[in-house]
Amino acid sequence: MSWTDIQVTELRKLWSEPHTAAQIGRKLGVSKNAVIGKAYRLGLPPKRGERQKGPRLVATSPALSTPRSCAWPVGDPTNSDFHFCGSSVVTGRPYCSEHCAVAYTHYRSEAEATVATEKAVKEAVA
Ligand SMILES: [Zn+2]
Numbered sequence: 611m612s613w614t615d616i617q618v619t620e621l622r623k624l625w626s627e628p629h630t631a632a633q634i635g636r637k638l639g640v641s642k643n644a645v646i647g648k649a650y651r652l653g654l655p656p657k658r659g660e661r662q663k664g665p666r667l668v669a670t671s672p673a674l675s676t677p678r679s680c681a682w683p684v685g686d687p688t689n690s691d692f693h694f695c696g697s698s699v700v701t702g703r704p705y706c707s708e709h710c711a712v713a714y715t716h717y718r719s720e721a722e723a724t725v726a727t728e729k730a731v732k733e734a735v736a
Pocket of ligand 1: 680681682695696697707709
């Protein structure tokens, strides 16, 4: 697609304003990709509006990954009475104090198992 001088002038002006590339494209009668491509060739700075979409999505994820009710699964997932514990969580943890204790014991025994394996390997090599 070829750009007229008027379109380029308009693009430069709109680009400096808080419009998205798609909105600018609609005003100029070109595609969003044409707008972005032309802006890139003109050496215009990347639009902030386009970049903010990422961080905004990331900002919602900590809330999802740290639920306020215990996410410990109770029962068999194939049974209809399967549910999550739902008790109040320990701050910064996904589980309640009772299930944190279970999870902690589990992780510790796993770590101990790893240490035991490493020790056995060292002894075997030596
Ligand atoms: Zn729990």
